[in-house]
Amino acid sequence: MATENRVPAPRHRAGTTTLSVVHRKERTGIVALAVPDLEEPYFAELTALLVRRADQRGLSVLIQLTAGDHEREVNVANGTGLPPTDGLIHIPRALSVADLTRRATPGPLVLLGEHILVSPFTHVTIDNRAASYAATEHLAQVGCARVAYVGTRDARPSDAADRRFTGYRDAVAALGLAAEAELVAQVDAFTPDEGLRAVADLVRHGIAFDGLVCANDSVAFGALVALQAAGRSVPDDVAVVGIDDVRGARFTAPALTSVSPDKEALVERALSELERQIATPPGGNLPVEHVVVGARVVPRASTAR
Amino acid sequence: MATENRVPAPRHRAGTTTLSVVHRKERTGIVALAVPDLEEPYFAELTALLVRRADQRGLSVLIQLTAGDHEREVNVANGTGLPPTDGLIHIPRALSVADLTRRATPGPLVLLGEHILVSPFTHVTIDNRAASYAATEHLAQVGCARVAYVGTRDARPSDAADRRFTGYRDAVAALGLAAEAELVAQVDAFTPDEGLRAVADLVRHGIAFDGLVCANDSVAFGALVALQAAGRSVPDDVAVVGIDDVRGARFTAPALTSVSPDKEALVERALSELERQIATPPGGNLPVEHVVVGARVVPRASTAR
Structure with a gap:
């Protein structure tokens, strides 16, 4: 369940x-x-x-x-x-x-x-690894096969960001989900602006995905806006999960699933x-x-x- | 303009x-x-x-x-x-x-x-009076005639809440908008939960409105969710304004107009x-x-x- x-x-x-x-x-x-x-x-x-x-x-x-x-x-x-x-x-x-x-x-x-x-x-x-593993597993359980990840870091590496990405990658491998480099999107910061930009880029580049693990809720807030602007329905076209379970997660449209x-x-x-x-x-x-x-x-x- | x-x-x-x-x-x-x-x-x-x-x-x-x-x-x-x-x-x-x-x-x-x-x-x-006056005037300028107000207080009166309501009421009178008691919704707190509840109540009671001044952005976040749940399109059916211009106002769907x-x-x-x-x-x-x-x-x- x-x-x-x-x-x-x-x-x-x-x-x-x-x-x-x-x-x-x-x-x-x-x-x-x-x-x-x-x-x-x-x-x-x-x-x-x-x-x-x-x-x-x-x-x-x-x-x-x-x-x-x-x-x-x-x-x-x-x-x-x-x-x-x-x-x-x-x-x-x-x-x-x-x-x-x-x-x-x-x-x-x-x-x-x-x-x-x-x-x-x-x-x-x-x-942090277990958190994003659980998020990815949840998407697999609701039927997603191509789960993208938004939130790798480059300029400002952090253990947390690395561990969260590792959890996604491990779940993808363990659960037999699509494992393609193009499904992983980098951000400069865990902010809505960066989530919006990164997901808009995925869409513009024609990357196919039916699930989205966001490195935190703020990234997910931007991702939801980008998906709506692109005419992708959440959760039917793309199911979305965040991490942190901040209070605002209950007031997005649709309300955001999150790891708490x-x-x-x-x-x-x-x-x-x-x-x-x-x-x-x-x-x-x-x-x-x-x-x-x-x-x-x-x-x-x-x-x- | x-x-x-x-x-x-x-x-x-x-x-x-x-x-x-x-x-x-x-x-x-x-x-x-x-x-x-x-x-x-x-x-x-x-x-x-x-x-x-x-x-x-x-x-x-x-x-x-x-x-x-x-x-x-x-x-x-x-x-x-x-x-x-x-x-x-x-x-x-x-x-x-x-x-x-x-x-x-x-x-x-x-x-x-x-x-x-x-x-x-x-x-x-x-x-605060001028802030909600400006919010109401903005709705009149985009063509709203029946502007509701979400955010009067009772149990915990505050000068700010009172002044904001006064600004709305003064604008309604000055601009010739519909001035009906049923257009005013009370909240217990300036929170998304209360905004959601209050606007869901307006809808359930069949109150007709084409604009919504929210006492702050948090109330507006809940209001947007209630309007979406009721199948009312924002801004076409109902135009919505908040006050505070918090960062999250840029990431609602649609993005929230606010008094900054x-x-x-x-x-x-x-x-x-x-x-x-x-x-x-x-x-x-x-x-x-x-x-x-x-x-x-x-x-x-x-x-x-």
């Missing part, structure tokens, strides 16, 4: 490395959040949840917008130009493990989201891991945690056929 | 009262921002702009989500449970002038957005007014400023007829 495409259930794996926690003398009651932008609805929703849950724990959240810019991400990781805080939740795009290892002030840190899969830092994420990460779990785990680090006495060692939370396909009209 | 529906140009009016600024000894480099939520795209966009512009001024932004809840808004205004900050930008929903007058620690404060039109506190806003507030000006003025208060020596008096920034109709496919 289409609704049964479940990404593996939450698992919790203790890391093999440890983290030495350096402490400020006084608690500030402030945690910093580094996030690429708030115009992307997924980040806005995650940030809103984080601020609410932090508030319930007596913590205020200081927002730093990085635009995914490497220098800005490094500066926030180092606390450069920031007021004192108790710790940092970082949603990185361009940051490398090397950058983090070189941190000037290695205070409490949790990485949140899709970048940097394997690292000696505590990290909370969904399984467990956002509450992402935020709760990120905060509890950070609090654990904050509470550890100076010099204390903590195991590094790699936390993977669940995600599941939420079927809507865009794949109802 | 439809594109000429300009809301009055920015004006700047010195108030008659003054504000006594109380100072903390040390600057924190932090300003607090009280905002109802970040799931509403307009607030997310405004917050993103504010964080970026504050950063350029060397200020970090501490986010407080109030959900428009009175007690939370009062607490933030009083700094209750907050770390020390240099000042507060407050986007209130439920806060009254009396609440603000009773503030425990009357530090630097700027009110941003649509609530509390007249107050002895510095305030930066758009002209000058968000850059809102944010710049809010920050510069706050900085002026922060820089004023203890005991210094500053004139209260009531700043109104511009807004203009951005025509798109939802009214192209």
